[in-house]
Amino acid sequence: MARVGVITFPGSLDDRDAARAVRIAGGEPVALWHADTSLQGVDAVVLPGGFSYGDYLRAGAIARFAPLMEEVIPAAKAGLPVLGICNGFQVLAEAHLLPGALMPNAEGHFVCRDQRLRVENARTAWTSEYVQGQEIVVPLKNMDGRFTASAETIEELESSGRVVARYMDVNPNGSINDIAGVTNEAGNVVGLMPHPEHAVESLTGPTTDGLGFFTSIVKGLINA
Amino acid sequence: MSGTDNVALALRTPEQPQPYKELGMNEEEYQKVRDILGRRPTSSELAIYSVMWSEHCSYKSSKVYLRQFGEKAPKTDKLLVGMGENAGVVDVGQGWAVTFKVESHNHPSFVEPHQGAATGVGGIVRDIISMGARPVAVMDSLRFGAADAPDTRRVLPGVVSGIGGYGNCLGLPNIGGETVFDPCYQDNPLVNALCIGVLRHEDIHKASASGVGNKVVLYGSYTGPDGIGGASVLASASFDEESQAKRPSVQVGDPFMEKLLIECSLELFQRGLVEGIQDLGAAGVSCATTELAAGGSGGMDVRLDLVPLRDPNLLPEEILMSESQERMMAVVTPENVDEFMAVCARYEVPATVIGEVTDTGRLVMTWHDEVIVDIPPRTAAHDGPVYERPVAVPADQAQLQADTPGRLPRPSTRDELRKTVLWLAGSPNLASKEWITAQYDRYVLGNTVLAQPENAGVVRLDDETGLGVALALDGNGRYTRLDPYAGAQLALSEAYRNVAATGAQPLAVTNCLNFGSPEDPGVMWQFAQATAGLADACLALGIPVTGGNVSFYNQTGSTPINPTPVIGVLGVHADVRRRTAMAFAAEGHKLVLLGATREEFGGSEWAHVMYGHLGGLPPMVDLPAEAALGSVLITAAQETLLSGAHDLSDGGLSQALVEASLRGGLGVRVALQGDPFTELFSESVARAVVAVRPEAEARFVDICQQAGVPFTTIGVVGGDSFTVDGLFSIPLHELREAHTGTLPNLMA
Numbered sequence: 001m002a003r004v005g006v007i008t009f010p011g012s013l014d015d016r017d018a019a020r021a022v023r024i025a026g027g028e029p030v031a032l033w034h035a036d037t038s039l040q041g042v043d044a045v046v047l048p049g050g051f052s053y054g055d056y057l058r059a060g061a062i063a064r065f066a067p068l069m070e071e072v073i074p075a076a077k078a079g080l081p082v083l084g085i086c087n088g089f090q091v092l093a094e095a096h097l098l099p100g101a102l103m104p105n106a107e108g109h110f111v112c113r114d115q116r117l118r119v120e121n122a123r124t125a126w127t128s129e130y131v132q133g134q135e136i137v138v139p140l141k142n143m144d145g146r147f148t149a150s151a152e153t154i155e156e157l158e159s160s161g162r163v164v165a166r167y168m169d170v171n172p173n174g175s176i177n178d179i180a181g182v183t184n185e186a187g188n189v190v191g192l193m194p195h196p197e198h199a200v201e202s203l204t205g206p207t208t209d210g211l212g213f214f215t216s217i218v219k220g221l222i223n224a
Numbered sequence: 225m226s227g228t229d230n231v232a233l234a235l236r237t238p239e240q241p242q243p244y245k246e247l248g249m250n251e252e253e254y255q256k257v258r259d260i261l262g263r264r265p266t267s268s269e270l271a272i273y274s275v276m277w278s279e280h281c282s283y284k285s286s287k288v289y290l291r292q293f294g295e296k297a298p299k300t301d302k303l304l305v306g307m308g309e310n311a312g313v314v315d316v317g318q319g320w321a322v323t324f325k326v327e328s329h330n331h332p333s334f335v336e337p338h339q340g341a342a343t344g345v346g347g348i349v350r351d352i353i354s355m356g357a358r359p360v361a362v363m364d365s366l367r368f369g370a371a372d373a374p375d376t377r378r379v380l381p382g383v384v385s386g387i388g389g390y391g392n393c394l395g396l397p398n399i400g401g402e403t404v405f406d407p408c409y410q411d412n413p414l415v416n417a418l419c420i421g422v423l424r425h426e427d428i429h430k431a432s433a434s435g436v437g438n439k440v441v442l443y444g445s446y447t448g449p450d451g452i453g454g455a456s457v458l459a460s461a462s463f464d465e466e467s468q469a470k471r472p473s474v475q476v477g478d479p480f481m482e483k484l485l486i487e488c489s490l491e492l493f494q495r496g497l498v499e500g501i502q503d504l505g506a507a508g509v510s511c512a513t514t515e516l517a518a519g520g521s522g523g524m525d526v527r528l529d530l531v532p533l534r535d536p537n538l539l540p541e542e543i544l545m546s547e548s549q550e551r552m553m554a555v556v557t558p559e560n561v562d563e564f565m566a567v568c569a570r571y572e573v574p575a576t577v578i579g580e581v582t583d584t585g586r587l588v589m590t591w592h593d594e595v596i597v598d599i600p601p602r603t604a605a606h607d608g609p610v611y612e613r614p615v616a617v618p619a620d621q622a623q624l625q626a627d628t629p630g631r632l633p634r635p636s637t638r639d640e641l642r643k644t645v646l647w648l649a650g651s652p653n654l655a656s657k658e659w660i661t662a663q664y665d666r667y668v669l670g671n672t673v674l675a676q677p678e679n680a681g682v683v684r685l686d687d688e689t690g691l692g693v694a695l696a697l698d699g700n701g702r703y704t705r706l707d708p709y710a711g712a713q714l715a716l717s718e719a720y721r722n723v724a725a726t727g728a729q730p731l732a733v734t735n736c737l738n739f740g741s742p743e744d745p746g747v748m749w750q751f752a753q754a755t756a757g758l759a760d761a762c763l764a765l766g767i768p769v770t771g772g773n774v775s776f777y778n779q780t781g782s783t784p785i786n787p788t789p790v791i792g793v794l795g796v797h798a799d800v801r802r803r804t805a806m807a808f809a810a811e812g813h814k815l816v817l818l819g820a821t822r823e824e825f826g827g828s829e830w831a832h833v834m835y836g837h838l839g840g841l842p843p844m845v846d847l848p849a850e851a852a853l854g855s856v857l858i859t860a861a862q863e864t865l866l867s868g869a870h871d872l873s874d875g876g877l878s879q880a881l882v883e884a885s886l887r888g889g890l891g892v893r894v895a896l897q898g899d900p901f902t903e904l905f906s907e908s909v910a911r912a913v914v915a916v917r918p919e920a921e922a923r924f925v926d927i928c929q930q931a932g933v934p935f936t937t938i939g940v941v942g943g944d945s946f947t948v949d950g951l952f953s954i955p956l957h958e959l960r961e962a963h964t965g966t967l968p969n970l971m972a
Contacts, residue, residue: 010572011480013395017670020687035570049668051393054480110388110663139667143392198667203801204684205667 002027002221004214005042007072007088009034009063013050014085014197021197022046025214027221034066043221044081044125045072047088049141049195059102059144060090069095081125081217082189086142089181089191098182098191099157100149105142106174114206115140115194116168117180121161124187128220129212135168136209138199140180145173145193147182157182164190228540229267230594238264247274253609260603268528268589268596271541272604275507276514279776282608285742286774289755293769296759300768302731305428311351311421312770313428314732316796318691321425323355326365326418326697326736326792328775332451332474333415337382341415342390342477346549348419349394349482350503353489354552356429357421360669361683362391364401364417365697365736365790366660369410371652371970376405379413380660381971386477387417388663393479394486397672398664399681401697405652406832408701411780416736416773416790418697422685427493432500432519433555433581440516440524441561443568443575444485444551447509448534451475451547481550481573488571489552497564500555510544510604512553513579517587517601520555526579526589528596540591555581611742618746625706627839629825634901641900642952644830646962648875648905649882651833655966656886673800677883679725679871684800692800694728696720696793699738700874701786702827703842708750709757712789713845716761717909719793721871724854725912727804727861728795733762735772735791740784742776750787758789764847767793802861808915809888810867811942816924817877818853819911820934823902829874830905849910852931857912859927865920868941872911878904880913885946886960894939895949904948915941 004022006029008015019029030042039045052063063069069091076082076097084092092098105111116137119130130136149157154176157163164181171178173193181192196210234240242264244254249270257265257273265273275281283290294306304321305313311325329344345362352359364387368376391398396419433440451474492498500520502512509531517524528540538546556564561577568575582588587604589597635644648654657677666675673692674682680696698718704711716733723730735758740747762769778785797803808815825831826840860866870884885892896903916924928935939949947953 011393011483013393013483013668014670017668020670050395051480051483054393054478054483056480109385110392110665112662112665112667141392141665141667195667198670201670204670204672 002218003030003042004217005030005032005039005045007032007034007045007047007068009052009066011050011052011054012048014195015048017197018046018048018085021200021214024200025211025218027214027218032068034063034068037067037071039071039075044217047084047091049086049088052087052091055144060087060094063091064094073097076189079186079188083126083213084191085195085197086193089193090144092189092191097189098184099153100147100182102144103146103148104144105146110143111172112141113172115172117165117194118168119165121164121183124164124183124190125220126190126213126216127164129216137207138194138196138210139206140172140194142193145175147175147179149176165192228591228594228596230596231266231598234264234266240264242270244270244274248278249274253277256609261599266596268540268544269599271544272510272514272597275510275545276604277608281507281511283774284609285611285613285776286751287610288612289752292755292759296763297768298763298766303768303770304425306770311355312732313355314770314794316691316693318686318689319425320685320691321423322420322693322794323352323357324418324420324695324734324792324794325351325771326416326734326790327773328736328738329415329417330413330738330775330778333383334379334411334413336474337379338386339474339476341383341386343475343549344415344417345387345390346477346479346482347505348417350505350552352419352421353486354429354501354503355421356427356493357423358490359396359419359421359486360671361399361681362396362417362419363399363681363695363697365699366401366403367409367414367788368405370407371405373410375410377971383413383415384660384663390477390479392665394483395668397666397668397675399666399672399675399683399695400678401676403657403660406701406786408786412778412785414738414788418792420693420695429493429498429501433516433524434520435499435557436521436581436583437558438499438581439556439558439561439577440526440579440581441554441556441564441575442531442551442578443554443573445478445481445548446532446534446574447543447546447548449538449542449546450549452542452545475547475549477549484571484573485550485552488568488573491567492564495563495567497556497560497567498554499557502553504551504553506547508546508548513587514601514605516553516555518605521581521583523582523584524579524587525582528589528591530576530578532574532576540596613742613748614745615749615752616745617749624839625841629831629837629840632831632835632837638951641904642954644905645878645954648829648833648879649959650962650966652966654829654875654879656964657967658964659967659971673803674726674805678806679722682726682797682800682803690799690801692797694723694726694795694797696722697790698722699788699790701788702832702838704754704789705786705838706827706840706842708753708787710842710845711787712754712757713761714842714909715789715791716758717845717850718873719791720765720850720854721912723793723795724857725804725869725871727802727858728797729858730767730793730795730854732794733767733769733791735769735789737772737774738778738785738788738790739776740779744784747784754787754789761847765851802864804861804866804869806868806870806884807888808868808884808892808941809890810915811890813867813915813917813941814921814937815892815894815913815939815941816916817911817913817936817938818856818928818933819849820908821903821906821911822908824906824908828907843907843909846910852933853910853912856927856931856933860924863923865917865924866914867917868915870913872913874907876905876907877913881946882959882963886956886963890941891943891945891947891956892939892941893943893947900951
């Protein structure tokens with residue numbers, strides 16, 4: 001069974017939810033602690049949402065220096081599948097595993113809404129269960145979700161198909177080009193501002209559209 | 225150290241004048257302290273007594289009335305811990321228990337809306353942790369001045385960002401609540417925050433310091449000069465011109481530290497390292513030490529100079545009164561101290577042993593080896609003054625009740641009725657609160673089954689069995705102003721109805737009683753009436769009060785707010801998968817109105833919105849009818865007979881149809897039998913409107929008949945408009961615009 005690690009940083013909030021999503025997708029969630037120095041041989045890693053270190057200084061800026069990140073960074077560069085959700089995306093950006101930065105929402109306050117997205121890249125380790133262009137609805141909830149990068153970087157992301165998902169209907173935070181998620185060149189590291197782990201059960205989510213991110217990794221690892 | 229007042233000095237200088245009046249004590253209370261101690265108190269002792277005997281901490285004006293919640297409590301085996309502890313604990317089955325409580329943070333939220341509201345959330349969450357429970361959700365009940373008043377644009381966004389900023393950062397879903405506008409709250413906004421926590425039966429923890437030789441550990445944030453005197457000065461004095469000068473005494477919250485405290489405390493409990501625990505809220509170290517000592521072996525020695533400080537210049541009196549947030553105090557056996565410290569270190573939570581449990585019957589505190597406090601702790605924690613304040617019916621009460629809404633012109637033409645539906649749907653109190661609730665995380669923890677704007681918030685407790693709870697928080701200041709006895713019962717009725725509408729069985733009650741000055745006999749009469757009404761209604765409905773909070777002095781000058789008891793009802797779902805949601809989203813399902821409609825407009829939303837009128841009597845209370853309606857809604861949910869259900873309350877049938885229709889994105893077509901104005905807008909109690917699954921119609925009629933609940937088929941779900949046959953039709957997009965545009969426009 002695919003073993004997917006979920007890192008808990010001080011102030012991580014959606015770690016249990018990410019673990020539940022892995023379980024529902026058929027994988028085995030493995031709790032990882034920020035201060036440890038071993039990835040326990042997991043097959044993939046999720047950096048969950050939350051407010052690590054209270055978002056003090058800058059979202060993700062302190063968690064990026066956690067001891068376990070010393071393991072995550074080289075492993076990700078070597079191909080370990082890594083998904084950063086919301087605050088996890090911010091940590092990955094701070095760690096330069098993904099390009100760009102996440103700035104405070106354009107309207108200046110926290111936004112929680114059911115957000116329609118278009119999956120733009122169904123070839124990453126985390127999106128293979130979707131089809132390109134598929135529209136999904138998952139919760140979005142954040143304070144600092146405005147994706148920003150240099151014009152050069154945006155051009156590169158767009159031309160190489162590295163925008164993973166895009167906001168539809170409304171741009172909830174002022175992200176450039178409605179970008180909701182991006183991937184690295186190799187497609188193993190994905191950062192996503194919306195929360196697919198909150199759309200895995202019809203009882204508690206607006207849809208079950210988010211499950212695909214987790215089944216993608218679980219099935220991908222089994223097939224690999 | 226010289227310069228610090230101590231017991232030896234107090235004995236030598238019995239006549240030294242002391243600032244008891246400035247600390248909010250009267251002469252009689254000060255003399256009582258001297259009698260207890262047999263000498264003058266030291267300044268540290270005076271600090272302790274002044275905060276512990278403040279209205280806020282001692283409930284000295286309300287105690288004689290609050291007793292009846294225990295005396296009149298219905299017999300139940302569901303209450304594992306009753307009133308008196310930080311929060312009551314209710315058995316919800318399958319070995320699970322739930323604790324919940326609501327508290328006010330009204331005055332701080334007026335002075336500094338963001339921090340005032342944020343620390344209100346923080347305080348109630350620590351109350352829940354200190355029962356050994358994992359907090360799983362929050363709710364809030366908010367009241368502001370007129371929606372278009374300039375100050376509302378200062379207070380409301382600050383309060384909302386404070387609640388959101390703190391709760392979101394803690395990872396607690398916000399699952400519901402209410403927001404009400406009324407000019408009477410102009411300079412006295414109400415911010416009542418509720419938290420609910422979950423625990424296994426065997427994990428209940430109590431606030432007591434038992435076991436001689438056990439260590440007293442202070443953990444969490446360092447102590448700073450936050451809210452010094454806040455409990456007795458800020459939280460109990462009315463607002464006046466000096467409020468601005470009091471700004472520094474509002475506390476500042478650090479939700480990140482609170483999140484660490486939650487996780488750290490739960491691991492401490494799980495490892496069995498905690499003998500007794502108390503959160504530090506109003507009155508900080510004073511409250512925690514006196515209450516822990518009074519609840520346990522009876523004595524405690526504390527070295528106050530060991531309290532870790534953010535500001536090294538703090539005096540012992542200031543340390544005792546500091547309301548620095550995110551602090552807890554635990555009693556730990558000596559052999560467990562190392563492991564306790566290691567757990568705290570893992571979470572990067574500072575922890576310090578500051579004292580020890582004794583059997584002396586005295587709370588003794590030293591400051592650099594000098595004894596600065598030596599008191600019997602019960603005298604501060606439990607044996608404070610109790611007042612039976614004068615009570616008198618307000619002079620204008622009879623006149624108010626005589627001024628019925630019967631004289632107000634009513635809409636009669638089709639167009640007037642149509643416009644009234646739209647006006648009400650877009651009026652600030654009935655308009656969509658999405659502008660507010662979109663700033664709250666309702667998804668975190670992954671167990672939110674229903675959240676605002678649903679009838680009640682519903683959270684799952686157990687993934688396997690589907691066990692869950694429902695919570696609703698309701699109040700109506702206008703009804704309570706017109707008749708405080710009935711007003712409290714109407715608030716309870718509405719919360720009960722809301723919980724039952726989701727299909728949950730109501731189990732227990734919490735309350736936050738927001739009133740004016742207890743020194744005003746008229747206010748005290750309102751309080752006496754409201755508490756009696758609530759206690760009687762809880763007995764009638766068979767659900768006990770498990771705890772609560774009183775907030776007095778909500779007034780500006782001599783004008784009190786409308787008396788506003790906010791009532792929380794907790795219900796249980798054996799399986800949340802069988803809950804009923806409020807949306808009418810199934811084309812063709814029949815709409816059934818449950819309950820009887822009378823011509824009742826006293827205190828109604830219609831009279832308020834159209835005429836700013838408040839007079840007459842509120843709707844008649846009918847508790848047996850509420851119980852019968854509840855039984856129908858619960859049985860119907862268990863048998864999944866309904867595709868949607870919405871309670872009727874403010875704004876009557878019209879508003880209920882608007883909300884359920886917009887929620888489901890489908891129209892409704894109804895036909896009315898009687899006077900359309902009364903049918904659409906009356907606020908008679910014990911009513912709900914439901915959409916019945918076609919195959920379940922016969923069974924549903926059976927249930928209604930058995931329960932004796934009047935039922936009328938009024939129409940059908942479908943189409944894209946709100947249509948009343950022969951009268952008017954309003955396209956959903958027009959309704960949606962009216963309903964959702966109000967708050968964004970006001971706050972833009």
